[in-house]
Amino acid sequence: MREDESNWFSRWEEELPSPEELMPLSQTLITPDLALAFDIRNNNPNNPSSPQNQQPPQPPQPPHTPPPPPPSSLPPATPTHPNSSAEFADSADLGSGAGGEEPARTLKRPRLVWTPQLHKRFVDAVAHLGIKNAVPKTIMQLMSVDGLTRENVASHLQKYRLYLKRMQGLSGGGSGGGGGGGGGLAASADPATDHLFASSPVPAHFLHPHPGGRPNSEHFMPFVPVALQQHHHQQQQQQQMAAAAAAAVAAHPQYHRQVGHFGSPPNGQFEHPFLARQSSQPVHRMGAPLHNPVPGSYVEDLESANATGGRKVLTLFPTGED
DNA sequence: GTTAGAATAT
DNA sequence: CATATTCTAA
Numbered sequence A: 001m002r003e004d005e006s007n008w009f010s011r012w013e014e015e016l017p018s019p020e021e022l023m024p025l026s027q028t029l030i031t032p033d034l035a036l037a038f039d040i041r042n043n044n045p046n047n048p049s050s051p052q053n054q055q056p057p058q059p060p061q062p063p064h065t066p067p068p069p070p071p072s073s074l075p076p077a078t079p080t081h082p083n084s085s086a087e088f089a090d091s092a093d094l095g096s097g098a099g100g101e102e103p104a105r106t107l108k109r110p111r112l113v114w115t116p117q118l119h120k121r122f123v124d125a126v127a128h129l130g131i132k133n134a135v136p137k138t139i140m141q142l143m144s145v146d147g148l149t150r151e152n153v154a155s156h157l158q159k160y161r162l163y164l165k166r167m168q169g170l171s172g173g174g175s176g177g178g179g180g181g182g183g184g185l186a187a188s189a190d191p192a193t194d195h196l197f198a199s200s201p202v203p204a205h206f207l208h209p210h211p212g213g214r215p216n217s218e219h220f221m222p223f224v225p226v227a228l229q230q231h232h233h234q235q236q237q238q239q240q241m242a243a244a245a246a247a248a249v250a251a252h253p254q255y256h257r258q259v260g261h262f263g264s265p266p267n268g269q270f271e272h273p274f275l276a277r278q279s280s281q282p283v284h285r286m287g288a289p290l291h292n293p294v295p296g297s298y299v300e301d302l303e304s305a306n307a308t309g310g311r312k313v314l315t316l317f318p319t320g321e322d
Numbered sequence B: 001g002t003t004a005g006a007a008t009a010t
Numbered sequence C: 001c002a003t004a005t006t007c008t009a010a
Helices: A002-015 A032-038 A116-133 A136-143 A150-170 A176-183 A235-247
Strands: none
Touching: A116 A136, A116 A150, A136 A150
């Protein structure tokens, strides 16, 4: 019934975060110390939940407290992520300042929040790798996301597989899932079922391996590894972001609102580029130029659903080897 | 208080 | 590397 639709629509509208909320859509990964050091406060009036940082496992001082072995082997201890926060985005001295604070040390990795975009990249990477090479390590390397560790990918991969499995069992007739890519809101299960995964288009690789054989038949790669192209324009902005992220993560503890399925609001400004490895160096072909198992870069294709405004394709940074 | 998600352990 | 369990955050 129409009324029904109107009903849910109303609700959806209500839940629709204001553009401003979407704007800073990013991971809220920031170390407590850093936040404090910068006295970061989110413009969000309601910040009931304490920051998602658990106090570092600073044990309650055992009898003999040996000098805490500082895992100084944490080079990029900052799971960096994009933040278009205009507030301190300009602060280029994110890492340098801090008044002598040493951010990249003694700071434990808070938590990784898999934002749809990040997941998108994840799926993308897996899709290009193929089930065969869809191993955490490779995925991690292919993603080239700064701060992302193998453990993170493995954990997420695990869940992703589960999600796929569930989808398989549920798909009764017609591969509804397959249509996800085009329609976007094809046969969408309840929003409560899967949050992140549902929002990401499944390349179709992981759905039923095809009965009858073809165990390891590699699927064609729909993706075309674009050659390295420097896009001046925007690049600088991104560089700053990357630098900021690399130096220190600056993000608002704001909630990352899960935008179910992207409708097509007039604004049409969603999705923000996330930060990739700050690879200052040009792409290096891994060993042999003969075959390129690992594409140097890819283009991030956004939802095709953007009727109103012409959207710009975001180009991801080249992958810097680890 | 419950559920989901991520981290950690096996 | 994969799976199971556990902990934390929402």
